[in-house]
């Protein structure tokens with residue numbers, strides 16, 4: 225009997241001790257988890273503050289140290305990234321530091337080519353994260369000029385890919401552009417790139433990864449096939465390093481050499497169905513850069529899906545994209561049948577909406593206007609307005625002074641007289 229009572233006593237004591245131990249463990253574990261989540265939150269907060277500070281520093285640096293007009297930058301490195309795509313790394317020819325820029329911004333170049341009477345102006349996105357060393361990188365795809373094109377696209381991209389070498393000097397305006405994001409935001413972000421449109425998005429991606437971001441980033445990257453898949457290894461490396469980065473690569477024209485699951489994730493183009501399949505919700509900031517039809521259809525689809533327009537940011541490059549930005553008001557909405565007088569040329573033309581912009585109207589009627597990027601970025605086509613007013617088919621990155629307009633993006637609001 226005593227034996228049974230003794231055993232029972234041991235069992236009760238053991239049970240109490242075990243309960244106390246469990247209780248203590250529970251308290252310790254709760255404290256541990258709280259400390260861990262507090263530490264994680266503190267780390268996240270620190271990173272956000274750091275990213276925010278870097279951004280503010282870059283803005284200050286740009287405001288103080290950027291330059292007006294063209295400055296001489298030297299090509300110090302030229303790297304092949306894919307078929308017909310080369311990256312050029314640039315430093316100041318005089319060895320002085322270059323200001324930091326905001327990821328997503330672009331540079332404006334002026335080229336004096338031997339067989340051209342006039343300089344050609346082009347904009348190219350910076351394709352890497354800003355670095356303290358003040359080295360800039362652009363990545364350019366050689367684009368063939370469409371037949372009968374009035375504006376020579378392809379000439380400069382061909383020149384940069386085929387002719388320019390390390391050691392050459394280029395004329396460059398300071399970084400600019402509003403296709404940038406808030407680096408301290410923790411709102412999940414979707415980057416949608418078509419072909420060489422990856423460049424500004426890669427700059428953002430690299431900057432976020434440099435900042436050790438824990439933000440959810442989803443990159444959708446559409447190219448034709450492995451030969452055109454620029455930065456494939458670099459992005460694969462980031463994908464391995466950053467668990468919050470999710471990448472979906474689409475090949476629209478895979479060749480036999482392309483392996484699904486190794487080189488790419490999906491056959492076909494990026495479309496809304498893919499985005500809806502992949503994204504758990506619409507609660508993202510969307511950044512798009514690529515061929516105009518892609519931006520048009522994807523941005524339109526996103527809006528139909530319920531994404532607010534202010535959460536969809538697009539970057540337009542060149543004549544093909546500038547006039548078809550998805551957020552723009554169609555040019556045809558500006559009243560057709562308006563008279564436009566190019567005063568110095570002595571020509572009065574009728575704008576019926578088909579030309580697309582004042583620059584296009586001028587060019588198709590033999591009025592010589594200076595032009596550059598044709599996307600409202602570089603300011604080369606600024607013309608003084610003598611009478612009348614204009615509207616813009618999309619908000620230009622360069623804001624022209626009152627009394628002037630950017631001919632590449634402007635349409636007449638009413639009867640217009642230009643000093644051109």
Ligand SMILES: NC(=O)C1=CN([C@@H]2O[C@H](COP(=O)(O)OP(=O)(O)OC[C@H]3O[C@@H](n4cnc5c(N)ncnc54)[C@H](OP(=O)(O)O)[C@@H]3O)[C@@H](O)[C@H]2O)C=CC1
Pocket residue numbers: 348349363364365366367381418419420421423446447448452475476477493494495513514515516517518519521522541542544545
């Ligand atoms: N020259 C440069 O360095 C720069 C150029 N750009 C601009 O970027 C654009 C991209 O050029 P590039 O690399 O030649 O592009 P590509 O013609 O190679 O197209 C890239 C991918 O986008 C797909 N695509 C085309 N249309 C659609 C659509 N409607 N919806 C979904 N996907 C689509 C293509 O599919 P498919 O094979 O079926 O056509 C392809 O898979 C150009 O318009 C250019 O103006 C931007 C920055 C710099």
